[in-house]
Amino acid sequence: MTKKLPKKDRSAVKVADYIVERLAAEGIDHCFGVAGDYVFPICDAVDSSAKVKWIGCANELNASYAADGYARIRGAAMLATTYGVGELSAINGVMGAKAERSLVFHVAGMPSYQHQRLHKIAHHTLGDGVFGNFVELSAGAACCHAVINPENCVVEMERIIAEARRNHQPAYIAVPSDYALSPVVSAEVKPIVPRSNDAALQKAMAMIAERINKAKSIVAFPAFTISRLGLQKEAQKAIEALGCPFVTTLMEKCVIGESHPQFAGMYTGAVSEPKTRQIIEGADLVLDLGGVNLNDITTAAYSGQLDLSRFVTVGLDDVRIGDQVIANVRLEDILSELAKLKPSSTPYKGKPHGLAPVNGRPSDKITMAALYPRYAAFLRAGDTVVLETGSSSLGVTPTILPDGVRVEAQVLWGSIGWATPAAFGVALADPSRRTILITGEGSHQLTANDVGAMGRFGANVIVFVLNNSGYLIERALEENPDWTYNDLAPWNYAELPKALGCANWYTARVTTLGELDEAMKSARASKAGAYIEIMGGKMDMPPALAFAHGQLKAMYGDTP
Ligand SMILES: Cc1ncc(C[n+]2csc(CCOP(=O)(O)OP(=O)(O)O)c2C)c(N)n1
Numbered sequence: 001m002t003k004k005l006p007k008k009d010r011s012a013v014k015v016a017d018y019i020v021e022r023l024a025a026e027g028i029d030h031c032f033g034v035a036g037d038y039v040f041p042i043c044d045a046v047d048s049s050a051k052v053k054w055i056g057c058a059n060e061l062n063a064s065y066a067a068d069g070y071a072r073i074r075g076a077a078m079l080a081t082t083y084g085v086g087e088l089s090a091i092n093g094v095m096g097a098k099a100e101r102s103l104v105f106h107v108a109g110m111p112s113y114q115h116q117r118l119h120k121i122a123h124h125t126l127g128d129g130v131f132g133n134f135v136e137l138s139a140g141a142a143c144c145h146a147v148i149n150p151e152n153c154v155v156e157m158e159r160i161i162a163e164a165r166r167n168h169q170p171a172y173i174a175v176p177s178d179y180a181l182s183p184v185v186s187a188e189v190k191p192i193v194p195r196s197n198d199a200a201l202q203k204a205m206a207m208i209a210e211r212i213n214k215a216k217s218i219v220a221f222p223a224f225t226i227s228r229l230g231l232q233k234e235a236q237k238a239i240e241a242l243g244c245p246f247v248t249t250l251m252e253k254c255v256i257g258e259s260h261p262q263f264a265g266m267y268t269g270a271v272s273e274p275k276t277r278q279i280i281e282g283a284d285l286v287l288d289l290g291g292v293n294l295n296d297i298t299t300a301a302y303s304g305q306l307d308l309s310r311f312v313t314v315g316l317d318d319v320r321i322g323d324q325v326i327a328n329v330r331l332e333d334i335l336s337e338l339a340k341l342k343p344s345s346t347p348y349k350g351k352p353h354g355l356a357p358v359n360g361r362p363s364d365k366i367t368m369a370a371l372y373p374r375y376a377a378f379l380r381a382g383d384t385v386v387l388e389t390g391s392s393s394l395g396v397t398p399t400i401l402p403d404g405v406r407v408e409a410q411v412l413w414g415s416i417g418w419a420t421p422a423a424f425g426v427a428l429a430d431p432s433r434r435t436i437l438i439t440g441e442g443s444h445q446l447t448a449n450d451v452g453a454m455g456r457f458g459a460n461v462i463v464f465v466l467n468n469s470g471y472l473i474e475r476a477l478e479e480n481p482d483w484t485y486n487d488l489a490p491w492n493y494a495e496l497p498k499a500l501g502c503a504n505w506y507t508a509r510v511t512t513l514g515e516l517d518e519a520m521k522s523a524r525a526s527k528a529g530a531y532i533e534i535m536g537g538k539m540d541m542p543p544a545l546a547f548a549h550g551q552l553k554a555m556y557g558d559t560p
């Protein structure tokens with residue numbers, strides 16, 4: 001007699017639904033992606049979810065950038081791609097999120113387990129019956145990964161989420177299409193929240209306090225990770241309790257309001273204001289809060305002299321003082337401990353950094369000297385500015401901006417085209433703020449098609465595209481500015497929103513300051529999005545770029 005098997009539980013949660021619901025519980029309510037047959041079960045789970053909305057992008061690279069932008073605001077994002085062709089297109093964006101510590105959950109649909117087991121020759125493969133070719137590649141762009149099956153799904157999701165949160169970097173989740181439709185095998189799990197070890201926290205704080213007490217001069221150096229983790233207020237409280245000046249790099253632009261009395265300016269190596277440079281390079285103790293990234297861009301070609309032996313570096317998960325590392329302490333816990341300190345002396349008070357005056361006559365052509373102060377005058381509290389790599393970011397970052405403005409840029413990874421979809425993701429992540437995209441036209445050409453997605457999903461971004469007839473930053477970074485590879489197809493940028501289906505957007509192409517001022521007013525008033533093409537000079541560049549032009553050997557090394 002055959003044993004009677006229990007009836008299949010039709011009401012059991014499917015793997016795909018479980019993954020979507022579990023990610024929704026991480027505060028994610030949009031999924032960026034491009035559909036494809038292997039990822040259909042995930043797409044279906046999103047489309048039928050009451051919590052997560054499907055946000056179709058023009059391609060997977062755009063979707064990965066949009067997810068990065070969204071994650072920067074929300075703390076985490078979801079990206080869905082199909083096997084091979086889709087996930088590989090997303091790798092640059094996911095890798096950028098890894099470099100810049102933005103938490104993107106990248107879910108990729110794989111061919112079914114059954115086809116994998118039979119080594120079928122399937123589409124989107126190399127035709128070799130091997131199905132592990134791409135997992136390693138996508139996993140390389142994440143800090144952890146899992147190949148999901150119904151048995152491991154519940155446990156693996158907890159492991160992945162905890163590990164991604166610990167590092168604040170992407171996680172890769174690959175799901176075979178038949179498994180995605182199978183019921184999950186339930187397991188007892190509790191979400192793992194990264195926490196400090198109490199003893200380690202006490203030890204770290206005692207060591208930091210000793211350094212603080214001994215130091216004659218202290219400076220705080222909040223890192224870009226403060227914004228990624230949403231710890232801006234906590235960092236500000238800690239810095240106020242310390243009473244010391246604080247300095248930022250390009251990567252932390254506006255992490256704390258620039259009118260804060262303790263703000264001592266932006267550190268950009270030898271091109272910093274002398275006072276800023278003296279404060280940080282001369283400090284006995286530099287309290288690096290979050291792990292600042294001292295790369296060629298933030299240090300202006302490794303110029304300046306920071307003495308790393310004077311640093312106390314509070315990482316996301318450890319504290320480093322000289323050769324000593326105290327593991328298992330979280331940045332957020334150190335910040336709240338620092339906030340309890342009583343400042344011993346009167347707090348530092350720097351001279352206020354006012355906005356640069358707006359200059360030029362209405363009939364003047366638009367120069368960079370007139371453009372950047374205009375951005376500062378245009379921006380206001382409640383704006384989130386997404387800055388593209390290129391001359392624009394080198395023009396905006398040294399400009400003092402009003403309090404309440406948030407800035408997002410991809411300074412370290414620096415993949416051009418990032419900012420357009422990232423602005424889309426930022427806008428969806430927090431519609432209560434106005435998202436402003438500032439990009440060069442060359443970068444925009446890589447990903448401009450997702451201006452269509454902005455229109456489709458009602459992301460009312462104000463887009464500024466600087467049209468300076470090519471790759472200005474590249475012209476400036478070479479001895480010869482006229483190589484033809486820095487030229488571009490001359491698009492009619494201001495016509496893009498219409499062609500891409502953005503209804504009721506305000507659009508303009510401006511060549512004079514008067515036209516620019518008018519366009520800025522109309523863009524601000526637009527209930528839908530706005531798109532302004534700014535005609536700039538082919539070699540008109542902001543001062544920071546002109547400086548870099550004189551530092552080519554330091555940046556790239558001497559010719560052998
Ligand atoms: C994906 C990628 N490809 C190439 C580059 C090299 N690159 C850096 S900036 C730049 C040109 C940017 O030009 P544009 O957006 O027009 O800004 P501009 O400097 O002209 O204002 C290029 C090609 C890069 N950073 N990323």
Ligand SMILES: [Mg+2]
Pocket residue numbers: 440441442466467468469470471472
């Ligand atoms: Mg350009």
